[in-house]
Amino acid sequence: xxxxxxxxxxxLNRDQVLxxxxxxxxxxxxxxxxxxxxxLHRHDHKLAPSVLIHGLAPSAIAAGCDPAQALLDLMxxxxxxxxxxxxxxxxxxxxxxxxxxxxxxxxxxxxxxxxELAPLLNPDVVLRDAGLDDWIAHFGLQVEERxxxxxxxxxxxxxxxxxxxxxxxxxxxxxxxxxxRLQGWRRKRQQHHxx
Amino acid sequence: MxxxxxxxxxxxxxxxxxIQGTMQFLQRFPPFNQMENAHLAYLVEQCQLRFYxxxxxxxxxxxxxxxxxxxxxxxxVVGERTHVVKGGTETTFEITRGECFxxxxxxxxxxxxxxxxxxxxxxxxxxxxxxxxxxxxxxDVFRDFSLRGVSSLLDQVNQQVQRRAVETLGNQYxxxxxxxxxAMRHPVVCTPATSLREAVRMMDESQVGSIVIVDEQRFxxxxxxxxxxxxxxxRAETDLxxxxxGHMTASPFYLPPQASAFDAAIAMTERHIAHVCLVExxxxxxxxxxxxxxxxxxxxxxxxARTIRSAPRxxxxxxxxxxxxxxxxxxxxxxxxxxxxxxIITLLNDHTVCRVIELAIEDKGxxxxxxxxxxxxxxxxxEQTLHxxxxxxxxxxxxxxxxxxxxxxxxxxxxxxxxxxxxxCGFSLCKGNxxxxxxxxxxxxxxxxxxxxxxxxxATPENLLASSIYFDLRVVWGDGRGCEQLRxxxxxxxxxxxxFQRMMADNALRQxxxxxxxxxxxxxxxxxxxxxxxxxxxxxLTPFVDGARLLALAHGxxxxxxxxRLRQLVEKEVIDPLDGGAFEEAYHFIxxxxxxxxxxxxxQNLPYSNRVDxxxxxxxxxxxxxESLRQAQRLQSSLALRYQL
Numbered sequence: 001x002x003x004x005x006x007x008x009x010x011x012l013n014r015d016q017v018l019x020x021x022x023x024x025x026x027x028x029x030x031x032x033x034x035x036x037x038x039x040l041h042r043h044d045h046k047l048a049p050s051v052l053i054h055g056l057a058p059s060a061i062a063a064g065c066d067p068a069q070a071l072l073d074l075m076x077x078x079x080x081x082x083x084x085x086x087x088x089x090x091x092x093x094x095x096x097x098x099x100x101x102x103x104x105x106x107x108x109x110x111x112x113x114x115x116e117l118a119p120l121l122n123p124d125v126v127l128r129d130a131g132l133d134d135w136i137a138h139f140g141l142q143v144e145e146r147x148x149x150x151x152x153x154x155x156x157x158x159x160x161x162x163x164x165x166x167x168x169x170x171x172x173x174x175x176x177x178x179x180x181r182l183q184g185w186r187r188k189r190q191q192h193h194x195x
Numbered sequence: 196m197x198x199x200x201x202x203x204x205x206x207x208x209x210x211x212x213x214i215q216g217t218m219q220f221l222q223r224f225p226p227f228n229q230m231e232n233a234h235l236a237y238l239v240e241q242c243q244l245r246f247y248x249x250x251x252x253x254x255x256x257x258x259x260x261x262x263x264x265x266x267x268x269x270x271x272v273v274g275e276r277t278h279v280v281k282g283g284t285e286t287t288f289e290i291t292r293g294e295c296f297x298x299x300x301x302x303x304x305x306x307x308x309x310x311x312x313x314x315x316x317x318x319x320x321x322x323x324x325x326x327x328x329x330x331x332x333x334x335d336v337f338r339d340f341s342l343r344g345v346s347s348l349l350d351q352v353n354q355q356v357q358r359r360a361v362e363t364l365g366n367q368y369x370x371x372x373x374x375x376x377x378a379m380r381h382p383v384v385c386t387p388a389t390s391l392r393e394a395v396r397m398m399d400e401s402q403v404g405s406i407v408i409v410d411e412q413r414f415x416x417x418x419x420x421x422x423x424x425x426x427x428x429x430r431a432e433t434d435l436x437x438x439x440x441g442h443m444t445a446s447p448f449y450l451p452p453q454a455s456a457f458d459a460a461i462a463m464t465e466r467h468i469a470h471v472c473l474v475e476x477x478x479x480x481x482x483x484x485x486x487x488x489x490x491x492x493x494x495x496x497x498x499x500a501r502t503i504r505s506a507p508r509x510x511x512x513x514x515x516x517x518x519x520x521x522x523x524x525x526x527x528x529x530x531x532x533x534x535x536x537x538x539i540i541t542l543l544n545d546h547t548v549c550r551v552i553e554l555a556i557e558d559k560g561x562x563x564x565x566x567x568x569x570x571x572x573x574x575x576x577x578e579q580t581l582h583x584x585x586x587x588x589x590x591x592x593x594x595x596x597x598x599x600x601x602x603x604x605x606x607x608x609x610x611x612x613x614x615x616x617x618x619x620c621g622f623s624l625c626k627g628n629x630x631x632x633x634x635x636x637x638x639x640x641x642x643x644x645x646x647x648x649x650x651x652x653x654a655t656p657e658n659l660l661a662s663s664i665y666f667d668l669r670v671v672w673g674d675g676r677g678c679e680q681l682r683x684x685x686x687x688x689x690x691x692x693x694x695f696q697r698m699m700a701d702n703a704l705r706q707x708x709x710x711x712x713x714x715x716x717x718x719x720x721x722x723x724x725x726x727x728x729x730x731x732x733x734x735x736l737t738p739f740v741d742g743a744r745l746l747a748l749a750h751g752x753x754x755x756x757x758x759x760r761l762r763q764l765v766e767k768e769v770i771d772p773l774d775g776g777a778f779e780e781a782y783h784f785i786x787x788x789x790x791x792x793x794x795x796x797x798x799q800n801l802p803y804s805n806r807v808d809x810x811x812x813x814x815x816x817x818x819x820x821x822e823s824l825r826q827a828q829r830l831q832s833s834l835a836l837r838y839q840l
Contacts, residue, residue: 026243028245029243029245030243031243032214032240032244033240035214037211037212037213140316141269150211150212154213154216158318161318162246162316164246
């Protein structure tokens, strides 16, 4: 599952999730039939959890849908799939906080960061602190639109497909092998930065 | 699955941005740009996006029947075929952004014949077969595209060509113009009782060359023209006060106003008339004259036909050949189609042949035996270009072998003389000696019938080749009934003989259309040519001609002309209407390209050749030629399937 969040800002403690896009990678392909896309309604920041108990979604129609309902839908959509995102740490913490605030739910899904996988699998590419746009340009991807959660999730998923293909060629066939390699890469990078 | 449930409940309510984005991408390419939004949305929703690194195999023959339809979203897919003889592989095609594959294999429910490999890092949209079939049923546009493959692309290119042609020609008239639009003026009419003097006065007043004599319901009963007036004046004793009905040409030829200028031109040429009445609901609504038709482009077709038919000597006929060439040039310049031009060349050639025969008989004396002059091959199919050989024979009736031999003795000298005279008129002598002056081609009806039966019974390579020439027979001069009986016999025997059909099919597959390999065309060098070329006739037209002949003979169709055969095959539901249309267009285009080549060669004083270097064509023509040759390939593979070759 590839996830992208649009938030009101980059402050992990204060800013809020405004929209969510998620794209499914299944059997090595992006499945257009399974897409998740929600804009969250945020006129009331102190949304009471009791709304869920009543099962009544207040004014979910006009500007977006009720964040709690949206997050519930999202979690149902995700199931127990591992999550991929670009700069996954940010998405993980924003989503984690939103889930905790809205639903009192603790996010425990494993996350994998495309921003880490890309340099790991492309050691020859010299891109310092490369952002999503840099990798889009590097792989020559054609993007119809950027900076909405769905389109960003989509292009992140496309990058992920390329990376998985590269991983297979480097004989990293399972997510676990990939994770191990990633840990080694992180250690090396920390040492490098430490020097 | 919970994911799917969630999607069903909530997902479809939103207008998914990624679905929209992909739809917008597809809408830049045919056929998606013409599909209904709902159908396109369905397509995208059912798709998966897959990545293939350069060199990855996408589908290959060993995968078995194709299960998916692919659209290239980004990158490039190449086809690679393993060379059985030479070993190694060769690139046969390239598929780029917005293009689809593998339609033929998917529709044929078979494996692909070519391995599809990512030529570079490539993303493909992949649609499963069930969704493809559903879409095929839902969307007419998609279905048309899938069935005709590239040919609907051909349609679009053709439309572009026509648009451009219209722009350059401005409002100039074309041979496809409706006659109703050409006949602007009200026709000048009178009753049968009108006096000759009055009728001529009316013609003079309106400055026209004809007056139509109509009954009370305004149906044309006769026409009186300047030509008739000339005769009246020549006969000094004519009473100018007598009724015009005594001097008119009764029952004049007429056409509906929807008929084309071409129809009128053909009628005038065939019938040696200069005026055609237009009749709708049994009422006269106009008259089109030779001058109306040709004043703009000065294509004096009718005049030329008449001059040929009344040429007093062979020398005159020889001189007239040059005029036929000029006529063709002018017609091509005015955007006449290859079909119209081959039709006209055939007509003028028929007139020439008839006149040559008549002059030879006048000169050598009547042999005193009725005979029919047959023609075969392209002349038989009415598909002649200026670049033409003689393929002819003689058919006569005889009660037994002895009588046949005696008649043959009498006809042969005349036949040989006619062959020589035709050669002088520009019909080259046939290298294979398929000419009436050859005793083996001057036969009685039962001798011909025996010969044709042998072709069908013993399908040797020679006999198959012969049947591909002789079975397109037609009478140019003389009684046509004997020939029809022969044709009837051929059709009956071929219909019953599946083995012969299969051998003919095999023969029809021999000339492979030169496409589908690296760099689009497969070219060969011939003789000392500097550039590699392809043969428009042998490699382009022959597959259609052979295919149409086989299917026509096998299904009791007596037409000879390739396009006519295709049309009747569609009517008989042997060929799908869309396929028939695509084949017709492709045949048309190749023939047109060939004739344009001939014209250029004439202008440059080069010998006629059917070989063309695709690099000499402009981009668009090259592309259409490639697609046209692909249609020839499709016709061949349908034959291969039908006869399990």
